[in-house]
């Protein structure tokens with residue numbers, strides 16, 4: 400009896416931990432993948448974010464000492480800018496996000512938020528300032544209303560409903576048998592990839608952190624779902640600094656700046672028009688995707 404009881408109790412603990420974590424930060428990476436390798440400095444203060452500027456300054460990083468993944472990455476994102484990161488699979492896009500969250504520290508160089516080196520501040524204060532829309536969103540076996548409320552647990556029903564509208568989920572919800580009270584998740588209604596991302600966007604809208612990171616799903620979406628996500632994303636990026644790992648042209652074209660990554664380096668950056676005119680890596684990617692798009696909607700980086 401005891402043998403059964405302990406694992407179940409442990410699973411309950413993991414489940415509560417996940418929910419607790421979501422209240423602070425939408426889980427971007429698998430909960431089992433999170434390694435508590437980084438510790439706060441004894442004198443770590445709180446990050447103070449007034450504007451939401453991000454800077455990577457000559458960042459070098461490898462998961463293992465024998466393989467460098469980021470090779471001197473430098474870029475900056477101005478407050479309320481929307482910056483898209485594109486590049487082939489394995490170029491290091493997600494690694495940038497992991498460093499911004501301080502799941503790892505840079506081996507050399509620094510990451511700054513509003514001019515503060517993130518190694519000098521508490522991880523908790525850092526992560527409170529960043530909202531995440533992951534590729535694959537964790538949904539709990541509860542109503543859509545409650546699932547969205549994890550963005551900010553003390554939000555009122557009205558605030559949750561407003562976030563749902565801004566995330567372009569209201570049309571979808573209107574068709575459900577019990578509306579926002581419909582149970583979703585493993586034992587409830589299964590949501591499509593695009594719908595799940597919009598739940599994550601609604602959570603992020605509710606949280607309203609000064610910085611948003613969005614990891615666009617690689618799975619292909621029909622154009623209706625794609626437009627819904629795009630409009631929801633525009634809603635977020637109007638007021639917040641937004642970093643997007645982009646796989647689709649529709650997300651990239653209206654970005655203030657696009658960073659093109661290749662094998663751990665930023666090889667080009669500029670607006671869509673500038674990069675097309677430069678006729679380099681991005682222009683080649685753009686031409687290729689236009690050809691593919693003529694056949695079908697195919698993600699940039701898969």
Ligand code: ATP
Pocket residue numbers: 462463468486487488489490491492493494495700
């Ligand atoms: P994708 O578009 O496929 O998600 P990406 O550009 O986001 O790719 P990253 O996930 O940043 O690429 O990975 C960059 C490199 O780092 C890859 O070669 C990957 O194998 C390696 N890598 C990623 N995570 C780890 C890890 N936890 N341990 C060791 N190597 C890793």
